[in-house]
Amino acid sequence: MTKEEFIAELNKDLEWEYAAAVQYVQHAATITGAEYDAIGKELLIHSNEEMIHAQKVSDMISDLGGVPVVDVEERKVSDDSKTMLEQDL
Numbered sequence: 001m002t003k004e005e006f007i008a009e010l011n012k013d014l015e016w017e018y019a020a021a022v023q024y025v026q027h028a029a030t031i032t033g034a035e036y037d038a039i040g041k042e043l044l045i046h047s048n049e050e051m052i053h054a055q056k057v058s059d060m061i062s063d064l065g066g067v068p069v070v071d072v073e074e075r076k077v078s079d080d081s082k083t084m085l086e087q088d089l
Contacts (some may be wrong), residue, residue, distance in 0.1 A: 011068065018072040
């Protein structure tokens with residue numbers, strides 16, 4: 001694998017880190033039902049963790065001479081709280 005190919009793979013990983021963070025924020029804001037109250041707060045913690053991962057991957061890309069992307073991998077959206085949690089898994 002060339003350095004350029006490795007950077008491209010890291011950028012794809014970065015897209016997924018961004019997507020996970022965005023999805024967790026969206027789910028935390030829209031999940032409903034008393035049984036999900038604590039889960040909404042946990043989703044925000046996970047979103048912050050994903051952004052830390054994104055920063056680490058971005059630093060690796062930059063250190064290798066690449067440019068970190070700002071693209072976000074596509075995620076599915078649901079109105080159903082149970083489906084949201086299944087998507088988060």
